[in-house]
Amino acid sequence: MFEDKLHEECGVFGIYSIDGEEVSRDIYFGLTALQHRGQEAAGMAVSDTKGTMGNLVMKKDMGLVSEVFHKDDLERLHGNIGVGHVRYSTTGGSTPENAQPMAMKYIKGSLALVHNGNIINAEELKSEQMHRGMPHYTTSDSEVLAYEIISNRVKAATIEEAIAMSADRLKGGYAVIVMSPRKLVGIRDPYGIKPLVLGKKGNTYILSSESSALTAIGAEFVRDIEPGEIISITKDGIKSDKELCGRKRAHCIFEYIYFARNDSVMDGISIHDARIKAGRALAKKARVDADIVVGVPDSGLVAAEGYALESGIPFALAFHKNSYIGRSFIKPTDEERRTAVHMKLSVLDSVVKGKNIVIIDDSIVRGTTMRQLIEMLRNAGAKSVHVRISSPPFLYPCYYGTDVPTASQLIASEHSKEDVCRNVGADSLEYLAVDDFAAMVNDLPICTACFTNEYPVK
Template sequence: MKLYSDPKIKEACGVFGIYSLSGEPAAESIYYGLSSLQHRGQESCGMAVCDTKGPKGNMNAHKGMGLVNEVFNEDILNTLQGNLGIGHVRYSTTGAASINNAQPLVLNYIKGTLALAHNGNLVNTRELREELVQTGAIFQTTTDSEVIAYHIAKERVHTHNVEEAILHTAGKIRGAYALVIASPRKLIGVRDPLGLKPLCLGRRDDAYILASESCALSAVGAEFIRDIRPGEIITITSEGITSNCHLCQTQHAHCIFEYIYFARLDSTLDGVNIYDARVKGGAALAAAYPADADLVVGVPDSGIPAAKGYSEASGIPFALAFYKNSYVGRTFIKPTQKERESSVRLKLNVLASVVNGKRIVLVDDSIVRGTTIAGLIRMLKGAGAKSVHVRISSPPFLYPCYFGTDVPSNKQLIASSHTSGEICSMIGADSLGYMKLEDLQLMTGDLSLCKACFDRQYPMDITGHTEEKIQ
């Protein structure tokens, strides 16, 4: 039976912004903030900074393909002078993987200079882009982020300040977005009204920080203040902080996969600690799908907290069964099955003395196409495991995501065309259990969630886009 190439589901981006009121340089803090958000995007990164006490329009930017420590060095950081700036790490879901699409985007327009970094994805990009094309706009990228930036620039001509232009633009765009925007004297954060994408506020002495996750605040020695409210536009200037909640609403739909996989373990999003959420998910799995086994193991790194929760709830001992080679760089999708399997072995190796002769519960966060988990099962059994019972801390992926998460066309999702029993046989497991849809709420308490990749209950109209991914 056919198995599919199975790279991990990826988040679109991470954003970071800082404004030091005392004039402390921003570039180094942006570097460390982006490094802590590297898990949200490894394709490209960049930053743009300006000196709020210097001439308006003095925005300096640098971006490139690769990891943060590959794109930036001390010499480059020294050229990026200024006390206000934003940064971005990217994995592409809209627009090709190229330097042209790296962010932040920097615009020089009639009202001055604007830099923008975006995490998310719009569902009405086509209409918004066509509106701009008809008025003569020439696009330099293929991203929806540029569409947002151009609409802000267009609105700015008719408004008193950039905040009004952003408010008018936010009223037109539909989809998921967390934005950090730098103008020569202001740092602005914007979160979509549903709260699909995370954004938080922190402070270090007299510097204010906006970031996708609280772990980025810790990385620069900042104190977490609060999450940006869904629909909120927050503006930081030398006068302090102002908040606009004209777009805030009572209906929210926080992305469940932030809690299953995307966010870093040491982050807290919208009041939910990520580590605790994943341990609770593992406990729910143990209650729903018990197994007669000797050890519970997790797939590094994402499956380990859920495996810990499964172990604690079931009473089956927890163990580390894989050695992860932390010195392997980025790997790309390989053209042949043999090469794909080799790349998995390069990153992970089984601790044979741990699993030999044991019945194993193997916990992972998801099955997208099936190849990775199948390879791990073969490795465990090759090392002497008597049986491997797979437990997945998310329900089956059945539908694509339109909001900036790389869940592909349903034709590429193994669960869309195969039953759990068929998948169990295809991957070589002795049993297979997925998280129950109704148990997801146990991970996040009262938080309102978007679970559309599991139940097709999209929180907004996606008419005109389904034909691209649902076939």
């Protein structure tokens, strides 16, 4: 990942084996399939539904899934119900105490919670909670969410009712999975900003941020959780509460442009097909005479394929990606980040030498990465480089769990398209239009706030 790329906040995963089978390995592989959604921290909590939740076992730490969990951890994490999490921080710092799951004991028992998204009114809720004597040990809004559910659980007859009561006070985009002693409960925000899906493998049920994690463990995709739906999984099967459903939907468009894995299906839309359509739309809008079309690995490759299909210009692989280089976005200085980009991507000189090139990427945030890539292409002998972006220019921040910088850090917010083109060193620059989204996602209602300043949750 690069410093001027956007980052999703988290990926969530929950599983319940009604037959009592161990679930820790499935959580491990599910989280690995969601690793693209967060690389700062990982964790899982498991329990045995025949116990009292006093047998809850948890491990979480900073790092990738493969760095946090080892063979002996999976052997120690016994249970037939569990939740898992991969994290990239937007609310709350990148520190070990903010890693998830959040596990708590209270007067009516225990729960473990994983959360993807951003609660806009978290500070207000946190202040109320602290005035009621609830200590906060993290800076994460997930702890606020856990306390809210616990507070309502004391008054509610069931954990589902407590979650519904909490949802009435929450503002923002979120997908939450809660493990109680004998239930796995999921909720998706009423606008559908954050994704959540249901899967099944035999007599085991799974909740996940994406369908790709279901495929990774050999489970079948059942359906998307509806915006506002609370779904409960117990030994008796599945129950659904849709009382919060029915609001205007606003699915995050960046799931389809960039965040979701290419092999996922989300709210009935193939991510791969959506990106092909984005590339085709770019070619119709911004055709240029060129010899080859190339994509920035990995996010720009599918849109580049779509551009090539529509334009008739051959698609080519111009960059080799080294998958074993550390995550460049956490490098502390500009010079170290610059070095990391060059170490992660190298140009195939024989492919680009003497060529007029169209380069496709999903976004330009600060412009630093695109500038370096164009410089690398020119140094390898490219005659001209034309940039095409499969999203509109970013102008406004996101408040729902996507790490979009402040407006002053967004290059398109401070500069015209012509200025951005000169800044990155391109021969031409064109963006996808907001109007192109409808065809891209089959008229799915979407959130476009970071492009239009029209926020579904004020």
